[in-house]
Amino acid sequence: MDYFNYLDGQLFAENVPVERIAAEFGTPCYVYSRATFERHYKAYDNALGDHPHLICYAVKANSNIAVLNVLAKLGSGFDIVSIGELERVLAAGGEPSKVVFSGVGKQAHEMRRALEVGVHCFNVESEAELYRLNDVAAEMGLIAPISLRVNPDVDAGTHPYISTGLKENKFGIDIQRAPDVYALAKGLKNLAIKGVDCHIGSQLTEVRPFLDALDRVLVLVDSLKEKGIELNHLDLGGGLGVRYNQETPPEPSEYASEIIAKLKGRTLTLIMEPGRSIAANAGIMLTRVEFLKCTEHRDFAVIDGAMNDLLRPALYSAWQDIIPAVPRATGEKRHYDLVGPVCETGDFLGKDRELILEAGDLLAVRSAGAYGFAMSSNYNSRNRPAEVMVDGDNVHLIRRRETIADQIALEKIIAE
Ligand code: LLP
DSSP: OOSEEEETTEEEETTEEHHHHHHHHOSSEEEEEHHHHHHHHHHHHHHHTTSOEEEEEEGGGOOOHHHHHHHHHTTOEEEESSHHHHHHHHHTTOOGGGEEEOOSOOOHHHHHHHHHHTOSEEEEOSHHHHHHHHHHHHHHTOOEEEEEEEEOOOOOOSOGGGBOOSTTSSSSEETTTHHHHHHHHHTOTTEEEEEEEOOOBSSBOOSHHHHHHHHHHHHHHHHHHHTTOOOSEEEOOOOBOOOSSSOOOOOHHHHHHHHHHHHTTOOOEEEEOOSHHHHGGGEEEEEEEEEEEEOSSOEEEEESOOTTTOOHHHHHOOOOOEEESSOOSSSOEEEEEEEOSSSSTTOEEEEEEEEEOOTTOEEEESSOSSSSGGGOOOGGGOOOOEEEEEETTEEEEEEOOOOHHHHHTTOOOOOO
């Protein structure tokens, strides 16, 4: 459920017609709905109810500080994977004590900063990382809170690029080896074992693989307890899918309550790291048709949005719905490939979409709130789009469109 709906023949973001946003801020432009972010966060929070829990929104999905601030105000924690993400959380007013630090390649300076501000936990992914973290904490005279990210070897049944819980993936520690690695961690003086963590993939459309992973992790939790290692929390990662097309993923509330049911009778705090299921349908990307180019073989609509603005279609052949801001009642329906101005054949946002179009028409790419702007680039020296947040009747510019001056500001011509 989101707040991008048609009213009187035109598309609105909450109470604001998107045509008005495009007229004011230009295109391409990301438009977010505060109410949708809040609804999605609360769906998790309410479903987890009285069970001790911490929802750590995965910053990588959409890291604009206004988005982080909206979530922080609801009490959200954050899952980060770099010091850049940590600084964003701090700038947005997030609490460091609700931050979990994930990722396979944490550098010493990143560990130092995270220890300095006091993050909730480091999700450690290898023995080498355990040693490094122990050394950094020792230098600072601190104890680092840790959990091990284990790889439960379940097939998430999702795109191979975003499946992370299989043995052949680079992520986590093989669950079979985990007891030995916990024993090693226990012997390192500047580490404190707090929990266990796993993340099996992204855009999962069923609860089953999560429950399978949870079962395996709970076996580990119990076996550690027998060895005298008692954990305080279990972090199940993110990964719940959203509806882009015909998928029918469970609602966050349904997913969360099934997980909680399995934890009945245990005192383990549950941590979750949802990204997409909070952000994807809280955003759209507006783009305008520049030209129609109808050839013998295909009909193209050349739009002003491109793969540098929204990479998912080019990178994963991802399908995202593309709808007109003001649907035309008359005109010729054609099957368009919606292509951008970037010089790559892979530069498309949608293929074979049946639409009635004229040059100048405004389109909205739906479900663009997650892994949209966050994965954008300046490829072809294009300025990255503006981002705006709609809140009821109000529209806030939360990131201005880049300028060419921004792009070259960090560069320098060599003297001769
Ligand atoms: N926690 C960890 C450790 C992760 O690696 C991820 C996502 C998440 C949480 C959040 O997962 P989510 O709830 O968003 O599925 N760029 C890809 C998605 C990559 C996901 C990477 N990890 C896409 O556009 O589909």
